[in-house]
Amino acid sequence: MSGVRVLVGTRKGAFVLNADGARKQWKVDGPFFGGWEMYHVKGSPADPQRLYASQSTGWFGQLIQRSNDGGRTWEPVDNKFVYEGTPGPHKWYDGTPHPWEFKRVWHLEPSLDDPDTVLAGVEDAALFKTADGGKSWVELPGLRRHATAPGWQPGAGGLCLHTILVDPADRRRIFVAISAAGAFRSDDAGATWRPINRGLRSQHIPDPEAEVGHCVHRIALHRSRPDVLFMQKHWDVMRSDDAGGSWREVSGNLPTDFGFPIEVHPHEPETIYVVPIKSDSEHYPPDGRLRVYRSRSGGNEWEALTKGLPQRDCYVNVLRDATSMDSLEEAGVYFGTTGGQVYASTDAGDSWTAIVRDLPSVLSVEVQTLP
Amino acid sequence: MIRVELPAHLRTLARVQGEVSLNVTGRVTPGAILDALEAAYPMLRGTIRDHVSHQRRPFVRYFACGRDVSHEAQDAALPDAVTSGAEPFLVVGAIAGG
Numbered sequence: 001m002s003g004v005r006v007l008v009g010t011r012k013g014a015f016v017l018n019a020d021g022a023r024k025q026w027k028v029d030g031p032f033f034g035g036w037e038m039y040h041v042k043g044s045p046a047d048p049q050r051l052y053a054s055q056s057t058g059w060f061g062q063l064i065q066r067s068n069d070g071g072r073t074w075e076p077v078d079n080k081f082v083y084e085g086t087p088g089p090h091k092w093y094d095g096t097p098h099p100w101e102f103k104r105v106w107h108l109e110p111s112l113d114d115p116d117t118v119l120a121g122v123e124d125a126a127l128f129k130t131a132d133g134g135k136s137w138v139e140l141p142g143l144r145r146h147a148t149a150p151g152w153q154p155g156a157g158g159l160c161l162h163t164i165l166v167d168p169a170d171r172r173r174i175f176v177a178i179s180a181a182g183a184f185r186s187d188d189a190g191a192t193w194r195p196i197n198r199g200l201r202s203q204h205i206p207d208p209e210a211e212v213g214h215c216v217h218r219i220a221l222h223r224s225r226p227d228v229l230f231m232q233k234h235w236d237v238m239r240s241d242d243a244g245g246s247w248r249e250v251s252g253n254l255p256t257d258f259g260f261p262i263e264v265h266p267h268e269p270e271t272i273y274v275v276p277i278k279s280d281s282e283h284y285p286p287d288g289r290l291r292v293y294r295s296r297s298g299g300n301e302w303e304a305l306t307k308g309l310p311q312r313d314c315y316v317n318v319l320r321d322a323t324s325m326d327s328l329e330e331a332g333v334y335f336g337t338t339g340g341q342v343y344a345s346t347d348a349g350d351s352w353t354a355i356v357r358d359l360p361s362v363l364s365v366e367v368q369t370l371p
Numbered sequence: 372m373i374r375v376e377l378p379a380h381l382r383t384l385a386r387v388q389g390e391v392s393l394n395v396t397g398r399v400t401p402g403a404i405l406d407a408l409e410a411a412y413p414m415l416r417g418t419i420r421d422h423v424s425h426q427r428r429p430f431v432r433y434f435a436c437g438r439d440v441s442h443e444a445q446d447a448a449l450p451d452a453v454t455s456g457a458e459p460f461l462v463v464g465a466i467a468g469g
Binding site: 035036057058059060061062063076079080082 | 380381418419422423430431467
């Protein structure tokens with residue numbers, strides 16, 4: 001029988017949750033790396049037993065951990081993330097130049113084909129790559145050297161490269177998103193990049209339609225249709241039908257279009273999920289009601305999914321990397337909250353159950369569908 | 372042998388319990404101790420000081436015989452009690468919440 005493994009990164013360690021294909025009984029293992037911030041834990045699509053984890057603290061910096069047995073045991077691999085050459089400055093919050101400084105790895109994106117190849121998105125924003133299972137990391141410097149980079153400014157969480165999508169149909173095409181620079185695309189495996197922010201409108205920047213400077217929170221695509229991108233921006237839910245060439249707003253009837261994650265159903269390319277959050281300063285659901293919103297039309301028309309979720313006095317947040325889906329026939333949806341709950345739905349979001357509910361604040365959730 | 376005491380998280384990372392004993396060749400200085408420590412426990416590279424510049428991480432301090440030697444040169448002399456192994460060289464993580 002197939003199974004599901006949920007990889008949960010929290011502010012104080014990582015957890016591995018396992019269930020069989022029924023997804024009724026969950027075994028919780030962890031904490032791994034207790035006391036450390038686990039920004040992201042993700043498995044290799046090419047070898048589900050191979051996992052990578054980003055481990056950091058303000059005290060002792062960045063580590064990368066690797067597991068070859070599905071998270072039972074881990075070993076530290078190389079943690080040397082050094083920008084190529086002498087990095088120039090980006091803009092600080094007050095507009096003054098600020099030196100590019102490595103702080104942490106936000107996101108690890110294992111290759112679709114090779115368990116030893118992983119892309120890492122880091123703060124201050126840059127893209128690194130390993131081709132030897134994490135034994136060494138090299139920067140793909142074309143992104144950080146983009147002509148617009150000296151003008152990039154950090155979002156509240158830092159100048160972080162938090163989203164990496166590799167086009168399943170053309171591995172040379174990579175999409176990334178940076179807060180608060182925007183979205184970028186490479187068509188040559190990361191050598192050169194172009195901003196893909198046309199159509200975005202951000203009221204909080206001097207030129208609301210600037211080429212860069214947009215606080216993109218997350219982008220997502222369906223593997224069968226990689227030219228269609230969905231975006232949760234700081235405010236606004238957006239859609240592109242031309243690989244980021246242009247965007248249009250699809251916030252529609254959402255109660256608020258601020259939020260962090262956006263997810264695409266694995267079997268239905270027009271079914272997408274967001275978790276609306278009240279505002280950029282009030283990082284909790286509107287009205288104290290935790291609601292996932294689903295659109296089956298690729299945006300604009302949204303329905304609230306509430307069954308099993310707290311509908312009063314709930315003031316948690318759901319962060320950008322904290323939603324995921326399995327790819328079982330009846331696809332499961334998962335998300336983690338800053339209150340330490342991980343909710344799962346085995347009916348595409350119609351109803352929810354907390355599969356674990358008292359973890360440290362959840363930073364990331366990734367799901368592996370196991371054979 | 373030089374004795375080094377590590378913060379709890381780094382002991383876990385290095386898979387050691389209690390103090391670490393190191394053979395330091397040549398003059399015993401903070402830099403030489405950290406070189407030997409990182410050679411014996413490569414997983415600690417980058418966690419105490421920067422990989423390239425060797426600049427101490429901001430929330431880490433070095434102590435020797437009750438004295439804060441964090442701001443002394445990497446090749447500064449250490450007290451005899453540390454170089455003889457009578458006292459440990461302390462790598463200390465800041466006491467800070469969060």
